[in-house]
Amino acid sequence: xxxxxxxxxxxxxxxxxFSCLDAALAAGADAVYFGLRGMNMRAGARNFELxxxxxxxxxxxxxxAKAYLALNSIYFDGESRALAGIVKAxxxxxxxxxxxxxxxxxxxxxxxxxxxxxxxxxSVSNASAAAQYYAAFGxxxxxxxxxxTLDDIARMRARLAKILGKRAACGIEIEVFAHGAMCVSLSxxxxxxxxxxxxxxxxxxCAQPCRREYIVRPKPxxxxxxxxxxxxxxxxxxxxxxxxxxxxxxxxxxxLVEAGADSLKIEGRNxxxxxxxxxxxxxxxxxxxxxxxxxxxxxxxxxxxxxGELLERLASVFTRGFSEGFFMGKPVGDWTSAxxxxxxxxxxxxxxxxxxxxxxxxxxxxxxxPISVGxxxxxxxxxxxxxxxxxxxxxxxxxxxxxxxxxxxxxxxxPRRARRSDRVYAVR
Numbered sequence: 001x002x003x004x005x006x007x008x009x010x011x012x013x014x015x016x017x018f019s020c021l022d023a024a025l026a027a028g029a030d031a032v033y034f035g036l037r038g039m040n041m042r043a044g045a046r047n048f049e050l051x052x053x054x055x056x057x058x059x060x061x062x063x064x065a066k067a068y069l070a071l072n073s074i075y076f077d078g079e080s081r082a083l084a085g086i087v088k089a090x091x092x093x094x095x096x097x098x099x100x101x102x103x104x105x106x107x108x109x110x111x112x113x114x115x116x117x118x119x120x121x122x123s124v125s126n127a128s129a130a131a132q133y134y135a136a137f138g139x140x141x142x143x144x145x146x147x148x149t150l151d152d153i154a155r156m157r158a159r160l161a162k163i164l165g166k167r168a169a170c171g172i173e174i175e176v177f178a179h180g181a182m183c184v185s186l187s188x189x190x191x192x193x194x195x196x197x198x199x200x201x202x203x204x205x206c207a208q209p210c211r212r213e214y215i216v217r218p219k220p221x222x223x224x225x226x227x228x229x230x231x232x233x234x235x236x237x238x239x240x241x242x243x244x245x246x247x248x249x250x251x252x253x254x255x256l257v258e259a260g261a262d263s264l265k266i267e268g269r270n271x272x273x274x275x276x277x278x279x280x281x282x283x284x285x286x287x288x289x290x291x292x293x294x295x296x297x298x299x300x301x302x303x304x305x306x307x308g309e310l311l312e313r314l315a316s317v318f319t320r321g322f323s324e325g326f327f328m329g330k331p332v333g334d335w336t337s338a339x340x341x342x343x344x345x346x347x348x349x350x351x352x353x354x355x356x357x358x359x360x361x362x363x364x365x366x367x368x369x370p371i372s373v374g375x376x377x378x379x380x381x382x383x384x385x386x387x388x389x390x391x392x393x394x395x396x397x398x399x400x401x402x403x404x405x406x407x408x409x410x411x412x413x414x415p416r417r418a419r420r421s422d423r424v425y426a427v428r
Contacts, residue, residue, distance in 0.1 A: 008291050009256070010263040012068070012175070013280045016047065016270060021059060022385025023273040027280035031066040033099060035204075035269065036086060039071055039079075047269075050086060053093040066096040070269075071105045072119035073204050080104060087112045099143070106137055117141040117175065121189060121202070125152065127159035130172065134164065141173040143265065146182065147326045150252075150259045157260040173262040178253075179279055179314075180267025182244040182325060184210045210242035248314060248322035250307055253286050254294075256327070273386035274346055274378055274425065275317045282310040316427065317346075345428055349377060352422040353409065361411045362418040364404075371410075371426055372403040379414070381422035389414050 013024035015034040024032050034056065037047040048056065053069075060067040069090050075083055083105060087098060091112040098109040101119040109116045118139045124130055125145040133139040144153065153174060160169040183190060183201075190201045192209050199205035247267070249256055256264065264287075266279055289306055293299050314322075350367035362379070371377060371391060378388045394401050394410040404410040 006257050007262070008287060009261050010066075011280065011283055011287060012263055012265045013276060014180075014266055014269040014271065015056075015276070016268075018048075018052075018055075018382060019273040019380045019386040020269075020271070020276045021056065022387070023277040024280050025059060025063040025065055026387065027277045028284035029065055029280050031068060031096070031263070032060060033068040033070050033265070033269075035070040039073060039083070039086060050089055053089055053095060057093045057095060061094070067094075068097045068099055068117065069095050070099045070119075071109075072099050072101055072121055074102045074202050075104050080108075084108050084111075087114060090114060097141070103137075106139070110138065115140065117143060119143050120146060120177070123147075123189070125156075127156045127163055130156065130160060131163045134168075134172065140171055141175055141263070143175045143177075146177060146247075148176070149329060150255055150327050153256075153259040153261060174260055175263035175265055176256065176261045177247060177267055177325070178249045178256065178264035178283065179247055181320075182247050182323065184242050184244055243320065245321040245323040246319050247325040248311075248319075249324070249327065250282065250286055250310060250314065252324070252327070253283070253307075254290055257287075257290070271318065272346070273380055274388075274427070277386065277388070278313055278317045282313050286310055346378075346425050347428050349424040349426050351424060352379065352381075352418045352420055354420060355414075355418045356411075357417065360413055360415070362414045362422075363409060363411050364424055366404045366406055366408045366410065368406060369426055369428070370403055370405040375426055377412070378425040378427070379418050379422050380425070381419050384417065384419045384422050387414075387416055 010030040011028070012031045012033060013027070013029035015021035015024055015032045021032055021034065035047050036050060057067055069086075071083070071086070087105075087108040090098065091114050095114065097115040097117050098105065099117045099119050100106050100109060101122040106116050106118075116137065116139050118124060118133055118141065120143040122133075123145040124133070124142045125148050130139075130142050133142070144156075148156075153176065156174065157169075160172055163169075164172070185192070185201075190206065190210075193199050193201045193206045196209045197207040199207045249264075264283065266276075266283065268275060268279065286307060289303060293302065347369040348367070349369050349371055350365045352362050353365050354363040355361070356363070371394075373391050373393060376388055376390050378386070380386045389412075391412055394404055394412055396404065396408055396410045401408075401410065
């Protein structure tokens with residue numbers, strides 16, 4: 001029986017700084033999305049400066065990847081000039097598209113000749129809405145509302161063809177979130193942070209009050225106080241009632257493809273480079289395996305084994321536990337995360353003192369956690385970016401050693417250049 005043909009979707013990765021950008025590209029991302037300081041939905045992330053656009057574009061071009069600028073906040077009249085300047089600079093530096101939902105940002109991008117990807121903040125969840133945005137603003141990609149199911153995606157694909165005609169509908173792209181944090185509110189449009197902390201989630205400043213522990217107390221009766229012993233206080237901590245688990249679509253990745261998703265987005269512009277590398281590489285391997293091996297006789301068994309292995313890797317970095325999100329229907333029981341449930345933790349090893357290019361060796365000062373031959377270590381720095389390697393051997397002043405402890409200085413062979421003061425980490 002012939003296997004139905006599907007196009008391989010784009011794998012889009014987050015980049016909160018240059019280390020994360022480097023990690024995303026090295027892990028095989030087809031595209032990256034990033035924000036500029038103060039002008040996107042991750043105001044708390046490290047973000048980039050306007051002057052970084054050229055370097056970002058160059059790095060992406062060199063890796064054969066696309067670069068998308070997130071301007072997915074809401075904007076006020078006093079910001080219109082700055083917004084127009086940013087979009088023009090993005091166009092000059094060959095940024096591929098702008099992610100937006102505020103119509104002023106959409107208009108600015110169109111005026112600069114940049115394609116617009118309509119953010120999930122717009123809550124597009126049906127073909128009629130997509131067709132209206134397409135007709136009025138020329139939007140050709142929609143980041144669907146997170147509340148959409150697999151059936152909704154497939155149905156939207158079919159209805160777009162009826163509304164717009166097959167030819168026009170073929171030019172419409174559907175983007176969905178595939179992995180990462182989920183918001184307790186509808187498509188992220190939450191006012192809890194604004195009311196409780198004075199920080200607007202819709203301006204990228206969410207203080208995440210939903211992730212905190214709370215104590216529920218009964219209201220005193222008849223004006224009399226209630227002692228703590230008799231109050232029946234309920235501490236809501238271990239299973240936070242407002243804190244969702246993280247989305248993970250790896251177990252049913254092929255179903256997203258078959259439903260008609262054109263781009264799979266990984267959430268995480270606030271995450272570190274190790275997280276980005278781990279998650280992007282896992283989804284890269286799964287997607288490539290599915291498209292390269294799905295017509296082979298032993299595909300089902302081998303694919304299931306690979307997904308099991310990759311899920312273990314995903315569980316090794318920051319996670320609140322995994323959920324299917326809304327893709328399979330209402331996610332009952334998935335709003336009970338108790339913080340980080342990662343099976344491994346990132347620990348500081350030390351810093352790079354020197355690099356010897358002729359032999360490809362980094363001299364490392366072990367300032368904290370010990371390292372041993374066979375460990376995987378991670379290098380991160382503003383110019384170096386991010387990379388990792390397994391320790392094949394180590395040498396100190398006394399000769400070859402198997403383990404280096406706090407206070408030791410050792411040389412380790414590395415696959416690419418490291419720089420003085422680069423940070424060195426390990427995962428335990």
